[in-house]
Amino acid sequence: MSDKSATSLDKVLDHVDADLDAAMARLMTLLRVPSISTDPAYDADVARAAHMLAEDLASLGFDASVRETTGHPMVVAHGPDEGPHVLFYGHYDVQPVDPLELWHRDPFDPAIEEQNGKKVIRGRGAADDKGQLMTFVEACRAWKAVTGKLPAKITIFLEGEEESGSPSLVPFLEAHADELKAEVAFICDTGLFASGVPAIVTQLRGMLQEEITVTGPSIDLHSGMFGGIAMNPIRVLSKVLAGLHDDTGAVTVPGFYDGVPDIPDDLRDSWDALGFNAEAFLGPVGLSHPAGEAGRTGLEMIWSRPTAEVNGIWGGYTGAGFKTVLPSEAHAKISFRLVAGQDPLRLRENFRDWVQAQMPPDCSVSFTGHGASPAGQMDTSHPIFEMTRQALSDEWPKEAAYIGCGGSIPVAGYFKTVLGMDSVLAGFGNDDDAIHSPNEKYNVESFHRGIRSWVRVLGGLAEG
């Protein structure tokens, strides 16, 4: 590392420390926008968040624009053409906030609070993903403030549909491949392996989302008049869902495990070395027993094994009191976490055929397909991977590790399939951030060290 860049790196890091309060204030402004992408009622707010970010990036010297799609807009911002070209990806949309009554404060009135002796930024999107994407934006801001320029050719690409299946993403990548393709992509939407232990995710589970509706009688019926002689669609739906797993916890959909590999011994060894403790992982959410496939380790269950989960179910009378109705319809939202080797679209057909075959006389089933994305497996040979791992190790108390991730970050897969580009997945979330849950938070330490981590990574890029 040359003296000059070393000096400027230290200056930029100092600037980040001095500017932290202002950076948090900027994040708060973004968190106040209820950019819930899955609910059309919030479309205007999603657009507002996009324009807010584009204006901020323009102020940093980016050629920034809000690009319309058939869904929510994309934000694309190109820095000056100097040094290696990298793409940064984040998403500015957020999850719904229900059940609202479980929030301690308005999800969109963020505040700095104290939790378990640590300062946290509380609010929907604080961790997923507004707080994380802003760590990179603030790192750029700091380099610009101290050195007057950005240390590499940076393209920032922000999506507004990540929490609603990314319907516009692939068409947009295909239509703008030339301007978006870079040496690598940085994606900041993941977490630390553990408190103080940074990580780069090199394998991600994919996702298949299905909504099913079982229909029995043509109208809701009175269970006194028809109970016993009329088929109840809730009974049929329950039977289907109860059969999704066998007694060993394995998923029963035909062909579900076709092509699913066991992890290589060396990766298994390195994962074992992380000392993951399932009970310690589950304890904070009130659980203690790993509920996955018998004979698999906790990390396999969340990183390298596919799953089936019912994310929502509804039918009949769900209000106050009681209504003795036999409903006409019963519904469920079901998602599958997929691993390398599984084809989402083939599994969608297998699943639909499997459900269809279970319909008794007098019941029909209809399907609505939501997201479908393959698992992601990174080729870590590009030197930027190791440079980033070193930068993270320099910033955080512990050495950075290459790990897996149970979540789906479809964009990483599309960057590979559409743009032929691997992604460096580095993020700073903690397991207790309660993303997708009430009272989501992001540790101030994650925000602060996150910015400093990107400052170091950009410094590494400057050295080429």
Place this chain on the structure above:
Amino acid sequence: MSDKSATSLDKVLDHVDADLDAAMARLMTLLRVPSISTDPAYDADVARAAHMLAEDLASLGFDASVRETTGHPMVVAHGPDEGPHVLFYGHYDVQPVDPLELWHRDPFDPAIEEQNGKKVIRGRGAADDKGQLMTFVEACRAWKAVTGKLPAKITIFLEGEEESGSPSLVPFLEAHADELKAEVAFICDTGLFASGVPAIVTQLRGMLQEEITVTGPSIDLHSGMFGGIAMNPIRVLSKVLAGLHDDTGAVTVPGFYDGVPDIPDDLRDSWDALGFNAEAFLGPVGLSHPAGEAGRTGLEMIWSRPTAEVNGIWGGYTGAGFKTVLPSEAHAKISFRLVAGQDPLRLRENFRDWVQAQMPPDCSVSFTGHGASPAGQMDTSHPIFEMTRQALSDEWPKEAAYIGCGGSIPVAGYFKTVLGMDSVLAGFGNDDDAIHSPNEKYNVESFHRGIRSWVRVLGGLAEG
């Protein structure tokens, strides 16, 4: 039948025909009150309906009053002390109206419409039970208008909690046994056996209502981070519900069929003689296959066999789009239709023990008990039963039959257990009335012949 009463009977019947439009207008006024007893939001409307009825009955010479309870009020109206004492029961509360979007018109803006070539009164409560209870009130009004008095000692008892488990009923009956006990009770909350075929119900199924909540993780979880290692309460609930019935359609709760008798051969023969056609019964609601216990007839399934039905289920994300959440809780409302020989409270314990025993590690279950009432079996030896059957046969095209009923009319059971009084269950609903469903209606013919039927019954009482 003496000439005098014959004359007056004919005069009263003629009066009913001449007054029909006014009678329907009076019913409409009552139907406009949204007296939904299961939802506290409508408490004031329930009370309003009670006062409206008490005032109307007072205008007919009844000593009528609205009696407060810890829940919704009762209406009690005593006629002059002359002739045999009979109690009439009906309920003025109604079912909720969701799903509202399936109604063709405002459920509480009733109107006369044409359906399948017949005039019908459309609106929530038209058949269940405001339209039916008004058939008796109008019969009293006609006798009073023509003869200047009521033909027997009539006590009218109207409940406002029938659709919400009747929590106040038994305490009220116990506290007011002296004034409510009569020779028999008339209950008008049932239907014709078939169009034009009147019926008196002599056996009713009882009811047990349970609400269960399965709790897994202490908060909603992200299915990416926790999917595969955390137990999903919807999965557990689905398994419980799927196990409620075995492959033959029998209910699996331990001891469920203890003490459940097969029907006597003579009753089976008379039921067979009714020529019930399951396909014809199911066809109008889009079904064709009897879904009950293998080897049972359609009438057994709905009249003499107990059932288990899921009336409502909910958990996780049920809004627009998709949310990959592992919910903390999953809920279901379950009801059991019971027959003679089954003890609701013992079955409640059996059910709870059976569910509890199915909870895996990390899941707990809690229960909320709703209604619980035994099945009813009438002793038809009192002459009023046969007199009523004759009166119905005189009014309708076909002979009246003694039948069973799949529904629960708990009050009939309580009249017997608390007041030692049998009930004559005579009503005029049709299977296509869509009670408890959108677009509930009551045929104008049912309303008209219903009034005339009660006029004949009251005439019969006058003769002693």
